[in-house]
Structure formats: C-alpha cells, structure tokens
Amino acid sequence: MKKLIINADDFGYSRGVNYGIIDSHRNGVLTSTTFMTNMPGRDHAAELAKENPNLGVGVHLVLTCGRPLLDSHRTIVDSNGDFRNLKFYKGAFTIDYDEVYKEWKAQIEKFLSYGLTPTHLDSHHHINSFGQMPEVFLRLAEEYSLPVRNNMDTEKTKDLIEKEIKTTDSFAYLIETSLKNKAALDELFAESESVEVMAHPAYLDKKLLSTSSFTYPRVDEVEFLTDPDRVKLIESRVDIVLTTFEEL
Template sequence: MTKLIINADDFGYSKGVNLGIIEAYKNGVVTSATMMTNMPGAAHAAALALENPDLGVGVHLVLDCGRPVSDSVPSLINENGDFHKIDGLEKYAELSDIEKEYTCQIEKFLSLGLVPTHLDSHHHLHGHKKIYPIVEKLAQKYNLPVRKVSAEQGHSSNSNLKMVNYFNHEFFGDDLTTELFIEIINKTLSYEISEVMTHPAFIDESILRGSSYALQRVRELTILTSEEVKEAIVNKKIDLATYKEVSHQSLV
C-alpha cells in the first residue's frame, strides 16, 4: 500500500495559520506539519501539537522570514534585526551563522516539549548547494529525516539521509482545485512513501499583512477538507502517514 505524508508548512507563523492546519488535520487529510520556531505563533502551535499527538510535527527551518532565534547571527539580519530576504542572504550570510541559527531553531523546538519528526525549510533553502551540507550535518546530529530536494539544486548525494521516495510541491498557487490535488495524489501511487507539500490556513491579520501567499491558503484548506479528496484517498488505498514512518525505514 502506498504511504502518503501530507505536510502543512508554516505551522507557528500565526494563530490563523495554526488553527487552519489543525482543522486540515482533524477534519481533512493533513497528517504532518513543520513549525517555524522563530515566528510569533510558535508557542501556540506547540500547545496545539501537544493536544494532537498523532499529528507529526517537524522543524521548518527559516532564514528569510521574521527574526532569528539566536541573538548573535549578524550576517543574517538587516539593520532592523529582521532576516534578510533571499538576495540579502546570498550577499551577506555566513555559513557559521546559518548553522548556529538552524541549531537554535531546532533546540527551541525541543524546548517547547516536542520531539521533531523531520526537517524541511522555508522556501526550500535547505536545498541550496551551500546550505545543504549544514542541514545534512544537523539531520545526522539529531537523527532526523529531511524533506527531499531535487538533484538539480547541486547538493551532495541524498544517500546519507532518510527521505521519502518522492516529494511533490505542485499544490501551490492561484488556480488550485480538488481535481489538481487528486492528480498530485495519483503521481505518488508508484512510490512506497511520498510527501505532498501544502499551506492551509485561516486568514488573520498577520498572514494577510506578512505573506504574499495568503488568501490561497483558505482555498487549500477547503480542498484538503473536501469529501472528494477524502474519498479519493480511500478509493486509491492510500495509507496516510507521517515522517515517523520514514525514521524507521532504511535509507532511501
């Protein structure tokens, strides 16, 4: 039977995002989430995670949204103390500061009373050829699986880390439909275990002002809780899973 992890990114961004993810878990098909431990909603997300222990929760490593967890990573921040945008990161970021900040984010997650299931990153920055070795090192240190990144991004072999067989990031954008999500599910059927990335949320002021991807998240939530999607997963005999099952597998 095909195993499928449906992961909700950005857990911890805000209360609206957190509550939308929990709705998609309780009344939809989301099985997993990854938390931005540097964002204002992190403590609220952790409380929700503790109330819902069967939701797999990992760490959504962040370098380009909000502020750092560490109080001493000067190359990662602008004059206001916020993370640089991606172009600023490429110009100023020092690898030692990236490793320090990523470590602090994982340790903050642990301090909230949670055990992480895996690592991924905001805007897929862990796939950057200079950043990937840091994530590989931390994944081995904490014994965690990592979201699969494509070979085209120039990083080293994935053979040292536990990953799913297939990762799909296509459920994103302005034209999302139930049919599209079911098409994405169909792409996972030939693999033993896969992950599909999602971003469900209820909209609040924080996400409306802070993210260019806001109203689309409500559409995602509607699709992820739809009866059509639930029925498709049952009919296709898909076993919904979390990264806990990847942890117990041999290296992919």
C-alpha cells in the same frame, strides 16, 4: 503499501495559520506539519501539537522570515536585526554559514524545549537548497537523526543515501494537481513508493495579511484538504496509506 505524507508548512506563523493547519488535519487528509520556532504563533502551535498527537510535527528551519532566535549574527540579518529577505539569496550572496548552523540548531533546540519530538526537517522558502545551505541542513539532520524533505538537487539526494538520512522517494509542490483525482494519484506514485505533498493551509488573520504575499490561496487549501470527496478519494485507496515522516 505506498506512503503519502501531506505536510503543511508554516505552523507557528500565526494563530490563523495554526488553526487552518489543525482543521485540515482533524477534518481532512493533512498528516504532517513543520513548525517555525521564531514566529509569534509558536507557543499556540506547541499547545495544538500536544492536543493532536497523530499530527506529525517537524521543524521548519527559517532564514528569510521574522527575527532570528540568536542576536549574535552579522551576515544573515539586515540592519534592523531581522532575517534577510529571500531576494537576497536569489542572487550571488556571501554569508557566514556557521551563523546558519548556530541559528538553525537554536531553532531545533527551541522546538525540543516545548517537550515535542520532531519528525523531520525542512525549511521556509526552500532555503535549505540555496548555496551551501544543504551541507548545513544535512549536518543537522545527521546530528539529530532526523528525516528531511526531498527538495534538493540530485547530488545532494545521493548524499542522503550515503549518510543514511531518510526522505521520501519524491516531493510534490502543488496539492491542487497532485491530489486532484484518481489519475493524479496514480501519476504521483508511478515511480515512487513514498511521496510528500507540500501544503500551506491557513485562515487569514492580521499577522498573515500584513506580512505574507501568499494569503487567500491558503484558505482555498483548507477547503481542498477537508473536502469530503477528496478525503474519500484518498482514504478509499487500498494501495496508499496516509502517514508521517516518522513512518519512513
């Protein structure tokens, strides 16, 4: 049986994001999400996670949004103590990777403090694939015995196999094309037995509108993931099962 994981990033960003994710799970085909433990909607997200035990919840490691959990950093924060913008990492950059390790470990521990069990690790803005971040990312995956998102280059994917870290066979960025119709599903699994499709469903609230450049398409994603025809399309497939990273 082929395994399909539909994962929503940014759980914990805000209440509007949280509700969009939960509706996409309860009323649609969303199976998984990843939790931002440094954002203002985190307590609300933890409550919703406990109320929805069939939703797989992993940790969305953050380095480019909001403020860190630790206040001892010097190289991964700006003069205000906020995380540096993603643009900082798109050029040549120099940071202390030990700060990244300590911050990400603190974020995982914060998640565990809610009494939740993580299903996997990924990162905000795919920052785990920049510079030497993959080494830190995989170190933590090994330390906590967690599966990870398969969004790194080929060499790092080989490391996953050597380290026996679980991941999906492939990773898709766009739900609109990956889950569009029967032909798209066939293509998605043409060479893979397990696939993660990334999503960003949300309802718009002031926090999201004032701090994110990606807003209105998120509402479309809620509609897409809960569309009755799409639910029927995916759930009617006898060769595909909707699941979470826990079942890899």
